[in-house]
Amino acid sequence: MSENTTGSTREERFAHGMEVLRSVDGSAGQRVIDSLADISPELGHQIVAWGFGEIYARPALRPRDRQLVTLGMLTALGGCEAQLEVHVGAALNVGLTPGEIVEALLHSSGYCGFPRALNATFVAKKVFAERGLLPLGQQPAQEPPAAPPTPA
Amino acid sequence: MSENTTGSTREERFAHGMEVLRSVDGSAGQRVIDSLADISPELGHQIVAWGFGEIYARPALRPRDRQLVTLGMLTALGGCEAQLEVHVGAALNVGLTPGEIVEALLHSSGYCGFPRALNATFVAKKVFAERGLLPLGQQPAQEPPAAPPTPA
Amino acid sequence: MSENTTGSTREERFAHGMEVLRSVDGSAGQRVIDSLADISPELGHQIVAWGFGEIYARPALRPRDRQLVTLGMLTALGGCEAQLEVHVGAALNVGLTPGEIVEALLHSSGYCGFPRALNATFVAKKVFAERGLLPLGQQPAQEPPAAPPTPA
Amino acid sequence: MSENTTGSTREERFAHGMEVLRSVDGSAGQRVIDSLADISPELGHQIVAWGFGEIYARPALRPRDRQLVTLGMLTALGGCEAQLEVHVGAALNVGLTPGEIVEALLHSSGYCGFPRALNATFVAKKVFAERGLLPLGQQPAQEPPAAPPTPA
Amino acid sequence: MSENTTGSTREERFAHGMEVLRSVDGSAGQRVIDSLADISPELGHQIVAWGFGEIYARPALRPRDRQLVTLGMLTALGGCEAQLEVHVGAALNVGLTPGEIVEALLHSSGYCGFPRALNATFVAKKVFAERGLLPLGQQPAQEPPAAPPTPA
Amino acid sequence: MSENTTGSTREERFAHGMEVLRSVDGSAGQRVIDSLADISPELGHQIVAWGFGEIYARPALRPRDRQLVTLGMLTALGGCEAQLEVHVGAALNVGLTPGEIVEALLHSSGYCGFPRALNATFVAKKVFAERGLLPLGQQPAQEPPAAPPTPA
Numbered sequence: 001m002s003e004n005t006t007g008s009t010r011e012e013r014f015a016h017g018m019e020v021l022r023s024v025d026g027s028a029g030q031r032v033i034d035s036l037a038d039i040s041p042e043l044g045h046q047i048v049a050w051g052f053g054e055i056y057a058r059p060a061l062r063p064r065d066r067q068l069v070t071l072g073m074l075t076a077l078g079g080c081e082a083q084l085e086v087h088v089g090a091a092l093n094v095g096l097t098p099g100e101i102v103e104a105l106l107h108s109s110g111y112c113g114f115p116r117a118l119n120a121t122f123v124a125k126k127v128f129a130e131r132g133l134l135p136l137g138q139q140p141a142q143e144p145p146a147a148p149p150t151p152a
Numbered sequence: 153m154s155e156n157t158t159g160s161t162r163e164e165r166f167a168h169g170m171e172v173l174r175s176v177d178g179s180a181g182q183r184v185i186d187s188l189a190d191i192s193p194e195l196g197h198q199i200v201a202w203g204f205g206e207i208y209a210r211p212a213l214r215p216r217d218r219q220l221v222t223l224g225m226l227t228a229l230g231g232c233e234a235q236l237e238v239h240v241g242a243a244l245n246v247g248l249t250p251g252e253i254v255e256a257l258l259h260s261s262g263y264c265g266f267p268r269a270l271n272a273t274f275v276a277k278k279v280f281a282e283r284g285l286l287p288l289g290q291q292p293a294q295e296p297p298a299a300p301p302t303p304a
Numbered sequence: 305m306s307e308n309t310t311g312s313t314r315e316e317r318f319a320h321g322m323e324v325l326r327s328v329d330g331s332a333g334q335r336v337i338d339s340l341a342d343i344s345p346e347l348g349h350q351i352v353a354w355g356f357g358e359i360y361a362r363p364a365l366r367p368r369d370r371q372l373v374t375l376g377m378l379t380a381l382g383g384c385e386a387q388l389e390v391h392v393g394a395a396l397n398v399g400l401t402p403g404e405i406v407e408a409l410l411h412s413s414g415y416c417g418f419p420r421a422l423n424a425t426f427v428a429k430k431v432f433a434e435r436g437l438l439p440l441g442q443q444p445a446q447e448p449p450a451a452p453p454t455p456a
Numbered sequence: 457m458s459e460n461t462t463g464s465t466r467e468e469r470f471a472h473g474m475e476v477l478r479s480v481d482g483s484a485g486q487r488v489i490d491s492l493a494d495i496s497p498e499l500g501h502q503i504v505a506w507g508f509g510e511i512y513a514r515p516a517l518r519p520r521d522r523q524l525v526t527l528g529m530l531t532a533l534g535g536c537e538a539q540l541e542v543h544v545g546a547a548l549n550v551g552l553t554p555g556e557i558v559e560a561l562l563h564s565s566g567y568c569g570f571p572r573a574l575n576a577t578f579v580a581k582k583v584f585a586e587r588g589l590l591p592l593g594q595q596p597a598q599e600p601p602a603a604p605p606t607p608a
Numbered sequence: 609m610s611e612n613t614t615g616s617t618r619e620e621r622f623a624h625g626m627e628v629l630r631s632v633d634g635s636a637g638q639r640v641i642d643s644l645a646d647i648s649p650e651l652g653h654q655i656v657a658w659g660f661g662e663i664y665a666r667p668a669l670r671p672r673d674r675q676l677v678t679l680g681m682l683t684a685l686g687g688c689e690a691q692l693e694v695h696v697g698a699a700l701n702v703g704l705t706p707g708e709i710v711e712a713l714l715h716s717s718g719y720c721g722f723p724r725a726l727n728a729t730f731v732a733k734k735v736f737a738e739r740g741l742l743p744l745g746q747q748p749a750q751e752p753p754a755a756p757p758t759p760a
Numbered sequence: 761m762s763e764n765t766t767g768s769t770r771e772e773r774f775a776h777g778m779e780v781l782r783s784v785d786g787s788a789g790q791r792v793i794d795s796l797a798d799i800s801p802e803l804g805h806q807i808v809a810w811g812f813g814e815i816y817a818r819p820a821l822r823p824r825d826r827q828l829v830t831l832g833m834l835t836a837l838g839g840c841e842a843q844l845e846v847h848v849g850a851a852l853n854v855g856l857t858p859g860e861i862v863e864a865l866l867h868s869s870g871y872c873g874f875p876r877a878l879n880a881t882f883v884a885k886k887v888f889a890e891r892g893l894l895p896l897g898q899q900p901a902q903e904p905p906a907a908p909p910t911p912a
Contacts, residue, residue, distance in 0.1 A: 006767070006769070007767030007768050009766070009768075035730070036726075038733070039710060039732060039742060039743070039744055040710045040713065040729050040732075040744070042818075043717065043722075043726070043729055046810075046814070046815070047262075047722055047726075050262075051262045051722060054810070055258065055259060056259070058255065060254075061252055061255040065220055065252065065256070066259055068220045068224070069223060069224035069256045069260070070224065070259070071221060071224070072220070072221035072223070072228070073224040073227065073260055073263045073264055073721075076225040076229050077228050077263070077264065077686060077721075078533060078536070078687060079535035079686035080686070080723040080724075082726070083722075083723040083726065099212050100212065100213055102212075102496045102499075103210065103212040104217070104218075104221045105499070106207065106496060106498055106499050107213060107218055107222070109417070109499065109502065110202075110207055110413075110417060110418055111222060111225045111226065111229070111417045111419060112225055112417045113413070113414060113417045113420075114415065115415060115530065115533060115538075116533075117499060118499070118503075118538070119536070121492065121495060121496050121499055122491070125494070134494045135493070135495070136494065136495055136496070158463070158465070159462070159465040159468070160463050160464070160465075161463040184422065187426070187429075188422075189439070190438045190440065191406060191425060191426075191428060191432065191440055192409065192410060194410055195406075195409070195410050195413065195421060195425055198410070198413065198506075198511070199418055206502070206506070210498075225417075226419060229382060229417075230383060231838060231839035232419040232420075232423070234419075235418075235419040254799060254800045254803075257800065257803070258806070261718075261721070261807075262721060262722055263721040263722065264721045265718060265719040265720045265724075265833075266803075266807055266811060267719060267837060267840040267842075267843040268721075268837075268840075270792065270842070271839065271840070273796065273800050273803055274795070274799075276800075277799040287799070288798065288799055288800070310615070310617070311615035311616050311620070312615050313615040316615065336878065339882070340881065342896065343894060343895070343896055344862045344865065344884075347866050347874075347878070347881055350658075351566075351869075351874055351878075354566075355874060358654070358658070359565070359654070360563075362650075364555050364558075369521075369524055369560070372524045372525050373524050373525060373528035373560045374528065374567060375525060376524070376525035376526065376529040376532070377529065377532040377564055377567045377568055378532075378567065378875065380528070380533050381532050381568065381875060381876075383839035383879065384838070384876075384879070386878070386879070387874075387875040387878065404516065404517055404521065406516075407514065407516035407517040408521070410511065411511060411512075411522055411525060414503075414506075414507045415526060415529045416529055534686060534687035534688070535686060535687035558647060558648045561651070562648060565651065565654065565655075565870075566869075566874055567873040567875060568873045569681075569685075569869070569870060569873045570651075570655055570659060570691075570870055571685060571688040571690075571871060572685075572688075573651060574640065574644075574651070577644065578647075580647060581646070584647065590647060591645070591646030591647070592646065592648070658870075663869070663870055666863065668859050669863040669867065673825075673828055674864075674867055676825055676828045676832070677829060677864045678832065678871060680828070680829035680830065680831070680833040680836070681832040681833065681835065681836040681868055681872055682836075682871065684836035684837050685836050707820050708820065711821040712821060712826075714815065714818075715815060715821060715826055715829060716829070718807075718810075718811045718815055719833045719834065720833055
């Protein structure tokens, strides 16, 4: 788990988190951290060193899967459009397809209701537009499941 | 999407949804629907015919991925322990490993805070106990990612 | 609005609120106030004197309509099952039919998602059972609208 | 409920929902659906075909009552100002008076707190201003209740 | 408890609340009340007469402590950035230091998650910037206040 | 900030957090960590090592103030009764008086509404009862603490 027995300094933990952050968010995450510099650098430090360095870095869930579950959480929480924008971008960076992202947000309508699903979908629209990914149209299944759902 | 041009009746749509529900939730979902029979059979119908038959059945997201994003949403919403119990079971049914589920809930602590993460984890503990899956211990990565996160 | 120019004492405002509370909640509201006596009598006072005496008592919205909007709010908030139980009872007291209550909770599924709709519906089931109102079955429209929706 | 035994196609269900949507929201709902065309036409389809065609169309609750409970839910959820704007307009369209809407939002302060009540009231202010309905002032009761609350 | 046995009129209660509001919020609270004048003057009245006159005025919790707990609530609720802006200003007015406010918001990340903590911190940044308090930098531990907060 | 330049191991960080946790929560926190041992020991580790060792331990906000803001957050979030129970106990441990806690929860009614305030107050009632602190009655304004809370 990104741990060693010889100990790590605060700076080393931050540097490790920055590596993970960059591999996921590119420059979007960095801008958030930068904007905290004059008000709460410690919050920026902890998001990087702990959120990315200690949690995100763990191998027990693939980055793609972490982004999927994160999209679900940010959609459900509501009022997190700024963070959702960063994470829709991150989701594309780690291999989720636009069709999978849009489908996950459609799926959210049954659990969080249409208002939350709409808000999240319009954030995705903004990010996709910036990357030239629109229109998606009635996207076909991106990757047919290798196997049908197999109940235990 | 699970649609045909000759039209489907209300009963056909329900039957289609029941097939999907069974493949995912086994008997847990059925019990929820049954418990609605004397108070709001229409709510039960719509969860099955629409939630499972029209949304869940779409091939654009694999069942495993739908459960991942659902776990994120139910954790973030809070107060949905009963539904989370059904969906932790469903998550196991469609191929998520116990380690992936626990990791997703650990991951939620940075987005929803520790109280929500704790509540969800204790629901998972209950489901895992019933299936004889405990203790998980300090589980190693379940399946190392085929490829490291590749930023665009 | 339940105000006079000669002034009212704290006790008078409480007494006025208790009248309103009793007309709406019967004994259920009283029990909540009683249970606050040894921990936060002021919270009990304010719920009665302000919540019922100053807000609920206002004639600009009928008690039936106040309960409808309250059911919507408590369903959406989540984690308010105890309060929802009191207000489902109050809703029946002020003239909402069981069918209207159940329909309002079904309606909530599109705005709050199925988990919140389910939790609220099971609270209604408990209250209806205590009053001998089950089963409702596939209830027909309780009172056909006098006029179809007429857009402005 | 808006069902027949000969079956309905996906297109028919959408067309039915559009009728209901238009009778309630006028053009505001249409604009939301249009804005989904290039990102998630399926979400637009489901809001119309299911949300309006299957749920809203049910006669068990009058359109006016559906909007009341919807205002309560959107206020309580928070972060749904865009949807609240559409539904405050819809509430006026189906017969709720400005005074009833404002009173419902005042009522929400006891259940959701002042911040949520304020946010919703400022949305109503925007919609009312566009329709030339301001100032409302200290509105008198719109329609005195035919009968006082009658507890069971 | 801001109560007397001779009774108080609606106007007296409002006047009392305005005194408390001014001592806490300066002009920011007044602007909120003013903006309600043409849509819901009653909501403005109740925020002042009840929220500040009856609740905030109670001596059992110091104004500084009320603002601390309020910052926690508004951060956790989400979507209350407008109210948070007023209350970050109020927090400064009643003796909380910028360092304590920022630390409280950092602390919130473990209970509400990073997105809520970030949203609240950026609101604080805006208020602090307007008062010329930036940059805060890596603030050292604040001294215990030399004197207790003295509400006007 | 509880950091040194020679680095700290994962075990050292956990040990430091446990010291802080014990000084605040006594045995209640320990029980939560223990109950995670067979399902998500990593979540237990992070609550202790990060939540308490890195965040709670920071001197920029007194333990008493951290608990105040935490009570506000847990009340606002809803559905966190188990965590609220631990933190009401912790609040007493670090110097908040029963009267201050009850007043903070009364104060919450204006920001989160009565249902959340009620739920939190009934949790406090349970904790106070276990410590023999009931009835509180109409508590007079609490004295400013004779001595500041002294964390271990």
